[in-house]
Amino acid sequence: MASLSPFELKDELIKAAGGGAVERPANLAMLNAGRGNPNFLATIPRHGFWQLGLFAMRESERAFAYMPEGVGGFPKREGIEERFEIFAREFKDTPGTGFLAGAVSYVRDQLGLNAGDFLYEMCEGILACNYPVPDRMLKLSEIIVGQYLRREMIGKHPFVGEFDIFAVEGGTAAMTYIFNTMRENFLISPGDTIALGRPIFTPYIEIPQLNDYQLEVVNLDADVANRWQYSKKELDKLRDKKVKAFFLVNPSNPPSVKMDDESLQYIAEIVKERPDLILLTDDVYGTFADDFVSLFALCPKNTILVYSYSKYFGATGWRLGTIATHRDNVFDAQIAALSKDKRAILHKRYESITTEPDKLKFIDRLVADSRTVALNHTAGLSTPQQVQMVLFSLFSLMDTPDAYKNALKRLIRNRKAALYREMGIAPEKEDENQVDYYTILDMEYLGGREHGREFVDWIINNTQPSELLFELAKEARVVLLPGRGFGTPHPSGRVSLANLNESDYMQIGRAIRKLMDRYVKRFHEATGKKAK
Known part of the structure; x- marks a missing residue:
């Protein structure tokens, strides 16, 4: 399995986390921190998408209004901006409409583009009634x-x-x-x-x-x-x-x-x-x-x-x-x-x-x-x-104070703090270049810092690649990806900080701490030495 891509190895880890003879509490759900898929999403532009779709359908139905059989036509460019203003007033309290109206204003007033041309391109695009032209991008x-x-x-x-x-x-x-x-x-x-x-x-x-x-x-x-x-x-x-x-x-x-x-x-x-x-x-x-x-x-x-x-x-x-x-x-x-x-x-x-x-x-x-x-x-x-x-x-572009961006940064950095706190590891000094979408738990670096180099050498010499990740999956139902598959020089695990809730990262931190305490005990029993 050491030769597998980490994304293929993940499937084996998920199998390990889902089965086995180890008795687990019924409420212990699998925590898959191996995937980079976030559990957050931008709602406002999605609301705007659905409202734009409703406006575009109105435009389509205008073309063949005389046909009751559900046949629409292409939107018409002439007068589309005025018709959108009527639509925006009619649905001003519906989520997404205010964003759309603001987007039309931004395109016209800040980017200097023709608002009618923009609305026409968006309506034709969301209706998907024509090939992409130009084919590289509209x-x-x-x-x-x-x-x-x-x-x-x-x-x-x-x-x-x-x-x-x-x-x-x-x-x-x-x-x-x-x-x-x-x-x-x-x-x-x-x-x-x-x-x-x-x-x-x-x-x-x-x-x-x-x-x-x-x-x-x-x-x-x-x-x-x-x-x-x-x-x-x-x-x-x-x-x-x-x-x-x-x-x-x-x-x-x-x-x-x-x-x-x-x-x-x-x-x-x-x-x-x-x-x-x-x-x-x-x-x-x-x-x-x-x-x-x-x-x-x-x-x-x-x-x-x-x-x-x-x-x-x-x-x-x-x-x-x-x-x-x-x-x-x-x-x-x-x-x-x-x-x-x-x-x-x-x-x-x-x-x-x-x-x-x-x-x-x-x-x-x-x-x-x-x-x-x-x-x-x-x-x-x-x-x-x-x-x-x-x-x-x-x-x-319209979010000039970066409210959405700052909210996401706060979200993932709070998750990282919770993870490290429960592992019992002090986080690194503040680094302006740190992004924190993932964090990598480097065995040689963090293990050496917390428990000493002798302990790290003993772990490396007495475990197989990804063995600790499989133990974590079997016993705590926690799935991490092996850092080696991404080209890291040391044994490590990748934790996505984007796809679980803060309480889940606290649970992952406790599981990692429990696993490491057990290996520290084995090290002491095998060598007669105490870890750092």
Whole structure:
């Protein structure tokens, strides 16, 4: 089982937590802290979605009002803004209507877009009565989501130029599409070397090893003793010209720590020396951080930005994600500089969708490849998904005091405090880079700090990988994921702080403390020594 992905091992741990001969109180429910799926969600933009749907249905029924058989038509652009104002007044006390009215005002007055065009795009989108056009992303939707990404990923950092966005089915689809299009366009080839910033979301470790890619991997390891930051020695591995790309999750998964300003700047300096280096940053947890700045902000021309709405808005089932690239980027430049033979292969690949395939941008190649090129005309994220993405974005943009963000931070940080308090472990000193969506219980670091190095060595030498996690599952019905599957250097367990209630984390903390006390006792009996 040590060879299993942590997400597959989780299923075995759940089985262990659900059965066995150990007698348990009837009210002892399984506590699965292995999943990152949050148990909170944004209600206001969802209310807005349903009210928008009702307004859009009115618009549809107007078109074919003479037909009683349940036949509607497309909404009409002319007069739609005035009709919405009537709707908003009529349902002003219904949850979501006030938010929608505010969103229309914000789009018109703050973003400078035409309110009628916005309402028409949203109505047509939520009715899903037309193909996504443009297929990469609906026109005004891309502008609004772009403003959200600017606020959350770039912030106050200077940023020159514009970027394009491809709306995709969550962060996992983004990963799949990017790896595939980079391979198809010879940006990576079998035998090439990429760098991974570890710990990292497990698929980034597993995908390069597949027969589809056969990539060599150089690991850049963040260190728990260094507050999960990369040392300059690790980052210097990017100076090696054989490293074609650097993939990272920021803030990290599972340590849940954002890269500090010094490290971001150090990478930017390396990119100046290596303008050919491709960066891919997955910043799904960035919205939980204080004053987050993405690597995309510092190195926009070299960076592919992946962002998912899943965690921050509690929308994993919606499958909402984005890929963003600067309009002046190294990916297009590297494709243009390929050999004549390779350019001929790509010309033939894309010639059915454009009269100038050589000029097709990398991000539009992503769109085409997502439908194996031949089905490019039916590419694009479903339009109701894009509408919800837009409403989430507007909800955040309109929340100028960050009330929603601060509430989520408070929620997960209170859970972390409860967990550590019941474990009997003092939390680390305050770290401005700590995000706390997850916490990683590092056996060598925390175990050594609390019980001494001899105890840690005895544990490592006398237990199998994940043995403590299985004991925790069998005896306390608590499920954690093994940190090793994410590339952590030490035996550890990942605790999601997003998917259970505070009282549950207190229970998990007590179960961990009970388990460790038992191992401390075994250590004493086996060695005759007392733990620290």
